[in-house]
Amino acid sequence: MVYELYYWPGIQGRGEFVRLALEEAGADYVDLALVPEDDGGGVPALESILEDKRLQRLPFAPPFLKAGRQVIGQTANILLYLGGRHALAPRDQAGRLWTNQLQLTIADFVAETHDTHHPIANSLYYNEQKAAAKRRTRDFLANRLPKFLGYFERVIERNRARGAWLVGARITYADLSLAQVIAGLRYAFPSASRHALRSCPRVRALHDDVFARPRIKRYVASDRRIPFNNDDIFRRYRELDR
């Protein structure tokens, strides 16, 4: 089966967590965001699903994955599905739930990171909410960032398998996602994230291990990997990086 991934073109966004899982799995997939509109890709492809009146299990928003006749939405839910099919999660139910739990905590972390530059509304430009963004970011960097990073550091530390991973002795989709968040934070807040990561050697090592995986390395070097940019979740505004 060839998966079809639907996401907004031009950004990594939440689609990237799915891409990293598909790439690490070596799965066959078409990334519709990279397909020109004239060839059936891009935003019209995405809208044709969101506006399909016959579709019963309608996603609320991208990303979503077409897997045969199933359309699966919500990043963590897509990963729950892929994790089971491609050995990117443990086999036992308790291990699956634990991986899902970590992924949901990563999703909260991502949402809070996004809201640093858009605390008021996505429908407004950053410049229209800059004062609020400064206040929100100050709190995020002082309180939330160290809390999340410290949590994941402890999770790796307590992993009895004593590997470099969050869950057991093998890589899971949660590891891929956490590494992506670290890369994003380093892009968005080069100074604050360096400071915050100083006390998180295990999280730093996990990031390095993920991006040293042969398939991930090939993917990041390819033109399939969209560069970080300021239309995305992780944005670099010098005035916020304190």
Add this chain to the structure above:
Amino acid sequence: MVYELYYWPGIQGRGEFVRLALEEAGADYVDLALVPEDDGGGVPALESILEDKRLQRLPFAPPFLKAGRQVIGQTANILLYLGGRHALAPRDQAGRLWTNQLQLTIADFVAETHDTHHPIANSLYYNEQKAAAKRRTRDFLANRLPKFLGYFERVIERNRARGAWLVGARITYADLSLAQVIAGLRYAFPSASRHALRSCPRVRALHDDVFARPRIKRYVASDRRIPFNNDDIFRRYRELDR
């Protein structure tokens, strides 16, 4: 097995989504938030788990559920677990994923509703972020609230089973959660939610059907149900309800 639910005392919060599932299932559980501290409940009970250095699968934050030796965190993840065990989700994997997908969209809806009164930081009082709260709420009521409600209305409409529910012909935990959100929105924004719900007859009916379930009715009438209040996710500030 007697479940143990850990959550902050005095508010419904995200714990309420778990409570409604446990109540509808008729499951045996102890709500530690309702147990006096002297009897081993309340905040110290919760902290004893969060600070347990031997616990390998550490939750990031409440709510979490103790099920035998498992400690399960993240609301949607707890519900994924309970849904499978208590027939509050379909039996087939695609149905389970779809229910989880809806629950994650409800979680996004809840987070955005919460942030209307706390757009800058949870560590600050409402009064310290009132101007930003007004702006964020204006966008939420104008754009996000109708978008979420319209989505769930369509999901019920397209449910082929033609019941009143989101998924298939039987109630799921996603129905319980959506009904709770509607109740919360009516508490927080009596005027704006009445207006927004006018075009969502199916969502209104789902709310009524859930709160007419015998077990849910008994629960809501009991002293186990904490009333809505302004320390909670759904808060009533007259100046925001426009």
